[in-house]
Amino acid sequence: MLYLYDGSLNVPEILKEWYEQEATSNYGAYIPFVGTVRSEDGIEGLSFDIYEPILNSWFAAWQERAKAKGAVIKMAHSKGDVMLHESSYIAAVFSPKRRVALEFIDEFVEDFKASAPIWKYDLKNGKRVYALDRSTAISGSGLLGVRK
């Protein structure tokens, strides 16, 4: 269950929708993580590009891991511009007992940061500047740069 939106996320609506989707699924725990754009370094906001084919397969692999533990993962992310104090990311895990969801949300969000094909740009002085210094090379990067 992966949801992509143009622009910022309506956090109360999404959290409520997910809560209601699983209200009678007999999960004992619902643990959401919400990512919000903070004011720093004079940015006006952030902007995102997403490559959906690989994002979908990455997410499907995580959903399989969750399913094996009786849990389910939901994720929402913004495309395009998200301004200060708006939110661009929500991840949530539902599980029968809290421990599985607490561990999954930690592992899932960390791998999301390192692997999900999403690119972040700072919006500064009306320009869109790639946030290279805060980005992580996907595992195995650099193959094409190796000289023979």
Added chain:
Amino acid sequence: MKKFVLSQELSKEETLIRVEFLGPIQKEPLELEIKNLNELATILQNDKELSEWLENSAVAVNDALVSSLDCELKDGDKVSLLPPVCGG
């Protein structure tokens, strides 16, 4: 009729690969006649604008990440370069 024969002949020999540059890499897609990723590496290494991106980008063939250049390509395959990511 002549055109049909020509396209048949071409299809026997050509291996046309589409190469896409994702996210912040400001480069239009390429259509290249190559047979494997080693040939692609050689071609892209001659493009100075790409040198930093080649060092830090991951590579996917038909939307699956690869961990080695020992990958044969067939006609119509798509190769994507994925620079460093930062969702959230």
